Amino acid sequence: MQPPSLYALAGSLNSVFIVVSLLGLWSQLQKIWRRKRDAGLGGGKTTDILSLNQFTVSFLAYCAFFVYGYSITPFNHYIAWPRLVASLIALAILYEIDRDRRSLASRNALLACALLLCAGVAGLLFGPTFTDEKRVLSQSLIVAVTVLLAQGYAHQIRLIWRSGKTGAVALTMSQFILAMDISTIIFACVMGLKTGWPLLLLACVSATTKLIIMWLFRWEKNSPAARIKRQALA
Numbered sequence: 001m002q003p004p005s006l007y008a009l010a011g012s013l014n015s016v017f018i019v020v021s022l023l024g025l026w027s028q029l030q031k032i033w034r035r036k037r038d039a040g041l042g043g044g045k046t047t048d049i050l051s052l053n054q055f056t057v058s059f060l061a062y063c064a065f066f067v068y069g070y071s072i073t074p075f076n077h078y079i080a081w082p083r084l085v086a087s088l089i090a091l092a093i094l095y096e097i098d099r100d101r102r103s104l105a106s107r108n109a110l111l112a113c114a115l116l117l118c119a120g121v122a123g124l125l126f127g128p129t130f131t132d133e134k135r136v137l138s139q140s141l142i143v144a145v146t147v148l149l150a151q152g153y154a155h156q157i158r159l160i161w162r163s164g165k166t167g168a169v170a171l172t173m174s175q176f177i178l179a180m181d182i183s184t185i186i187f188a189c190v191m192g193l194k195t196g197w198p199l200l201l202l203a204c205v206s207a208t209t210k211l212i213i214m215w216l217f218r219w220e221k222n223s224p225a226a227r228i229k230r231q232a233l234a
Contacts (some may be wrong), residue, residue, distance in 0.1 A: 003231050004151055006190055007190055007191070010187045010190035010191075011076075011078035011188070011190075011193040012078070013186070013189060014180075014183045014184055014186070015069075015078045015082060016178050017179050017180040017182070017184075017185070018078075018082035018083070018086070018183075018184075020179055020180060021176045021177045021179065021180035022085055022175045023172075024132055024170070024172050024173035024174070024175065024177050024180075025086060025089040025090060025093070025173060025176075025177075026089060026171040027170050027173055027176075028169075028172075028173040029089060029092055029096065030180065031168060031170045032050075032086055032093065032096045032100075032168060033096075034098060035168055038098075042221075045100075046096070046100040046168065046188065047096065047097045047100045047101065047168050048167035048168050049160060049165060049166060049167025049168055049169055050093075050097060050156075050167065050168050050169060051152065051155045051156035051159055052094075052097055052101075052105060052106055052109055053152045053155040053156070054152035054154065054155055054156040055090060055094055055097065055152075056094065056112075056113065057145065057147065057148040057149045057151065057153075058085060058090050059090040059091060059094060059113045059116075059117075060113070060145045060223035061117070061142075061145045061146075061148075061149050061202060061206075062083045062086040062087040062090055063083070063085040063087045063116055063117055063120050064078055064085075064111075064141045064142050065142065065199075065202075066079075066083040066140070067120050067123060067124075067138050067141065068080075068138040068139070068141070068198065069083060069143055070123075070124050071137075071138040072195065075207065078187070079178070080124075087117055087120075088117075090113075091110075091117060092112060092114055094106070094110045094113055095110055097109075097110075098110045107170045107197075114197070115156040123162055134202050139198050140200075142201070142202060143198065143201065145202070146198075146201050146202045146205050149202065149205060149206060149207050149209075151211065153206075153209035153212075153213070154209070156169070156213065157209065157212055157213060157216065160213070160216045160220070161216065162229065163229060163233055164220065164223075164225070164226035164227065164229025164230040164232075164233070165220055165226070165230050166216065166217055166220050169213070169232060171214065171217050174210045174213045174214050174217075175210075175214065177206065178210040178211065179209055181203045181206045181207035181210065182203075184199055184200075184202075184203035185200060185203045185204065185207070187199065188203065
């Protein structure tokens, strides 16, 4: 077992970078608001290129870790509370996507995520007894969410690649979340693989997809192929 001081240091560092990632999520929400205000965009244009799939599974990842944080013993405040805030911001982004697109898919995703968040909070309030079964359930949920997250970000990457543009996607969000992923990998190693492997698995997958998206911002600016794809869509 790692010394408590090292655990506290790694947990505090991870919490700092989670706050940084929250700023990244917030910057994505602000970019949507700015596009809506400055350009008067609507009819799906405000959230152009944003993947409903990706933000839905991102919400599921945050919500799953919120549940995981309060399901393990001892209660991991470093994991739980920042993920609850992230879940709320991700839910706000889903709300803006639904408000812009007004599709059945966006409405169903928003309602399903809202219900899941309510269920997660209810589990915290009315299920205070931590059990091995609950921990195993939360770990299984995280594995499932990791698979969905990989699929969701692959969808976002494919949208950018096909269109040759990043649209409403915020570069800052990927940069800040990548910083959080790196600190989460460190924290998971300090926790030990027996407890921290779900954190390690999801953070490695998330970091890989963020690096690809960041590269696509560079590709959008410099690649003739990206320019041809944009012209074809125009």
